[in-house]
Amino acid sequence: MSFVERFRNSLAGRLTLWFVGPAILFILLMSVGLYVAVLQTLAWRDNQVLTKRAMTVRTLVLAANVDVDYLDHEVSEDLEGPRQLFIRIAGPPRIGTHETPGMPDRSFLSPGGAAVAAAEPRYGVAVVGERRFRTLELTVPLSAAGGGGEVLIQAAIDTSLDGTELALYEELLIGVALAALCACAVAGWYIVRYQLKPLDRLVAEVGRIDYSTLDHRVTAEGLPTELQQYANRFNQMLGRLQTAYQALQRYADDVAHELRTPLNRIQLEAELALREPRPAEAYREALESTLEECQHLSAIVQSLLFLARAENGQARLALEPMNVAERLETIRSFFDGSAADAGISLRLTCDPGLTIDADPTLFQRAISNIVSNSLAHTPRGGAVSVEAHREATDIVVTVADTGEGIAPEHQPHVFDRFFRSDRARTTDKDRVGLGLAITKKILDLHQGSISLESNVGAGAKFSLHFPATHIAKG
Amino acid sequence: MKLLVVEDDEKTVRLLRQGFGENGFVVDDCRNGIDGLDAALSQAYDLVVLDVMLPGKDGWEVLSQLRAVDRATPVIMLTARDAVEYRVKGLTAGADDYVVKPFAFSELLARIHTVLRRRREVVPDNLQFQDLTLDPKRFMVTRRGDAIELTSKEFLLLELLLRHKGEVLSRAYIAEQVWDMSFDGDSNVVEVNIRRLRAKVDDPYERKLIHTVRGRGYVIR
Numbered sequence: 001m002s003f004v005e006r007f008r009n010s011l012a013g014r015l016t017l018w019f020v021g022p023a024i025l026f027i028l029l030m031s032v033g034l035y036v037a038v039l040q041t042l043a044w045r046d047n048q049v050l051t052k053r054a055m056t057v058r059t060l061v062l063a064a065n066v067d068v069d070y071l072d073h074e075v076s077e078d079l080e081g082p083r084q085l086f087i088r089i090a091g092p093p094r095i096g097t098h099e100t101p102g103m104p105d106r107s108f109l110s111p112g113g114a115a116v117a118a119a120e121p122r123y124g125v126a127v128v129g130e131r132r133f134r135t136l137e138l139t140v141p142l143s144a145a146g147g148g149g150e151v152l153i154q155a156a157i158d159t160s161l162d163g164t165e166l167a168l169y170e171e172l173l174i175g176v177a178l179a180a181l182c183a184c185a186v187a188g189w190y191i192v193r194y195q196l197k198p199l200d201r202l203v204a205e206v207g208r209i210d211y212s213t214l215d216h217r218v219t220a221e222g223l224p225t226e227l228q229q230y231a232n233r234f235n236q237m238l239g240r241l242q243t244a245y246q247a248l249q250r251y252a253d254d255v256a257h258e259l260r261t262p263l264n265r266i267q268l269e270a271e272l273a274l275r276e277p278r279p280a281e282a283y284r285e286a287l288e289s290t291l292e293e294c295q296h297l298s299a300i301v302q303s304l305l306f307l308a309r310a311e312n313g314q315a316r317l318a319l320e321p322m323n324v325a326e327r328l329e330t331i332r333s334f335f336d337g338s339a340a341d342a343g344i345s346l347r348l349t350c351d352p353g354l355t356i357d358a359d360p361t362l363f364q365r366a367i368s369n370i371v372s373n374s375l376a377h378t379p380r381g382g383a384v385s386v387e388a389h390r391e392a393t394d395i396v397v398t399v400a401d402t403g404e405g406i407a408p409e410h411q412p413h414v415f416d417r418f419f420r421s422d423r424a425r426t427t428d429k430d431r432v433g434l435g436l437a438i439t440k441k442i443l444d445l446h447q448g449s450i451s452l453e454s455n456v457g458a459g460a461k462f463s464l465h466f467p468a469t470h471i472a473k474g
Numbered sequence: 475m476k477l478l479v480v481e482d483d484e485k486t487v488r489l490l491r492q493g494f495g496e497n498g499f500v501v502d503d504c505r506n507g508i509d510g511l512d513a514a515l516s517q518a519y520d521l522v523v524l525d526v527m528l529p530g531k532d533g534w535e536v537l538s539q540l541r542a543v544d545r546a547t548p549v550i551m552l553t554a555r556d557a558v559e560y561r562v563k564g565l566t567a568g569a570d571d572y573v574v575k576p577f578a579f580s581e582l583l584a585r586i587h588t589v590l591r592r593r594r595e596v597v598p599d600n601l602q603f604q605d606l607t608l609d610p611k612r613f614m615v616t617r618r619g620d621a622i623e624l625t626s627k628e629f630l631l632l633e634l635l636l637r638h639k640g641e642v643l644s645r646a647y648i649a650e651q652v653w654d655m656s657f658d659g660d661s662n663v664v665e666v667n668i669r670r671l672r673a674k675v676d677d678p679y680e681r682k683l684i685h686t687v688r689g690r691g692y693v694i695r
Contacts, residue, residue: 291689295644298576303658305554333627334653337666361656369658435658 011199012192019188020181027180031173038169042162043134047123049085050136050155054121057089058140061151071098086133086156092142092149104128104156131160198223202231214242254418258300258433262293269293303434307417310441317359317445324354324388324395331367332386335375343380346371350388356395356466358446363466366442367397369435370462374401377460393468394448400461406454414452415440439464475590476518479503480510480536481525481552490523493579507531514540514547521586524569525552534567541568548589552577580642580690587638601636603694606675606683608636617679627652628671635684635694644691668692 007013057074060066075087075098088099104126126133133156140151205218217238220231273286332348339346356363367386374384382402389396406414413419418433443450446466454460477499481487487503494501502517504510507528514522514536522540526533537549551572570589573582601608605618610633615622624632630652635643645664649655652667668684676682683694 288688288690294576295578295689299658301576302574330653330655333625334649334655334667335663337670338663341666341669361654364654365656365658368655372663438658 012189012196015192016185016188019192020185023184023188024181027177031177035166035170035173038166042159046083046134046157046159047136050123050134050157051121053085053087054136054138054153054155057087057153057155058138061089061091061095061140061153062142066095068096068098071095074098075100082158082161084158086158088154089151090154091151092147094147095151103154104131104133126156131158132163133157134159195224198227202227206234209238211245214238214245251417255304258418259297262297262300266290266293300434303438304417306438307434307441310445317362319357319359322356322358322360322363323352324356324397325350325352327360327364328367328386328388328397331364331371334368335371339375339384342375342378344375344378345383346375347383347385348387349385351390354388354390354395356468358466359442362442362445366439366464367399369439370399370464373435374399374403374460374462377401377403379403382459390468391465394465395468397464397466398461399464400459402459405456405458406452406460407456411452411454415450475520476500476502477586478510478513478517478519478522480507480514480522480528480533482506482528483525489579493583497583505529507533507536511536511539515543519547521548521550521590523550523552523582523586527554537567537569546593548593550582550585550589552582578644578690581644581647584638584641584643584647587641591637601633603636603639604681604683605679606636608633615675617675622674624671624674627667628674631667631671632675635692639694642687642690642693648692664692 008017057071060071060074071089075089084102086100086103088097088103089095090097090099105128120138122137124135124137126135135157136155138153140153142149142151202218202223209216209218217235218231220228220235223231269286269290273283328348328350332346335346371384371386378384378401384399384401387398387400410419415436417437419436440450443464443466448464448466450465451463452460453463475498477494479487479490479494479501481490481503482505484505487505491501491503502513502519504513508530510522510524510528511531524533524536528536531539533551533553537551540547540549545568548570549568551569552575553572554575570592571585573585601610606615607617608615608629613629615624615629615632631648634648634651643651646656648664648668665686668686672682672684676684685693685695687693
């Protein structure tokens, strides 16, 4: 990246550019304004002088007895000075023509000559050779009593030296503007750099945070307000990241543990079987046991895969209109036998006309996982009741048992992966602890929700809300 | 019966060859999608077992190119995807069935037999084994001439076992076929239902027909 590109891409560079750009514009505008004002002032002052003299002459020629000699004196009064004034008085023969020596050509001043007659003064500019003049022309009609006719009064002021003065002024303005420009740029750059220092500190601090220091927080004190907000938000994000990372680590640990146990059993089984020659029956025994462990492993992997896909948004629903009662009846028939064996009464209450748009396989899987869980936690003589009804736009399926209930401290974790209360762990060694997590995920996929009510010793009741209508997915 | 196995893992292929060989199939195998498609198009197979993750050309590609020419040869996919995704992709691509890896050999075998039977469209009127007879049309089961009363699910379960007589069916396969059920709890639910069926079909008689194969499932033999 070239220096220019780096400068343009840097915040300090951009801020400086944006700061200096308008400053330059203002300085330029101001300089031009000043220059124009000076020109205007000069012209205005010259016109004032010309007008005053012309009016004096006008008074003289309009007097009852025109003193012709005095007119001569009047036109030759201002022969000295850098801004010399010239006057011409041209009237009828009794007044005659009087003009200051060196007065520019009459026709040049007024191309139409006396034909251009106006009582009002006309201002103008004339250039004769190297010399520049500001001019005024005035026609004064004489009264009939005084002999009639009219007098042309012309006045010109030599402004040739203004050019030199203005050039000096121009140079001064340009010099000041350039100096201001440089000062602005340099000051702007340093101010911006200085003000952005906390940002550098922040960047350095953030850069020091990695997976092993996720508990570190960025210091917000001493930062400008805007950056403080940023630092606070960043710290909040770090908090979430830390939680997620810890969950991920715990999850990886759990997965490793869950897989390690059956893997270890397989390894031991195979190793022991091969240690010494055994009867065929012993080998068969070992292989069968190994196969059981493999099936267990395979079930864990399938369940984890389902959860992972659902979380990545890869799992898609095959929604179809589905009779809820029929599906629940299938589930009841599936679990009927084992419920009866366990001495638990499995009841189903459902309006036969209840229908919903859902993925039938996943719907069944969700409910089965809950029913299976409830059956496992209900003692002999207890009951598991499955019930479904419409609630506003939702279909609500509740599964209630008369089991030992779930302790309040365990309730928030019931839907976590691999969560098992100690009791469940000891009662059923084959239980993986993914069923409820999968059910929750299935409800999420259906944009529904699941809730749990339970008191220790008074059973547990799961409520599954399936919305009747879905936002179309994929 | 001649099978084509398209699968890139050496050991899996060896084990499948052994398993299919012991069950009376003749097996050809290919290790990548390109060879697999060539073989499937150039020779007549009764069924193709096609892995999804293949070098060269993946299983879905092979399937769609095969189906563009040949609509008849049954194809069973070996997939790492589960049912949800499969339904969206597999059925439209024209596969006949699928088995999710890791799979049990007995399940693959059961599915192959089902697909082959479906293709032949031979549905025997009566399913019979030894002295046990099941009449699907009249919903009747008799053993040694005695009528046996079964619930509808018990009937479906017995019918499934009889259709696959001699084949070991896994609990998951039985749950899926009889109850259209896939769930994540323990699978002793199937065991309980088998026990109830046995109480009616086997217990009163000396010769037991329904057997538990530890680690694999259940079989009528």
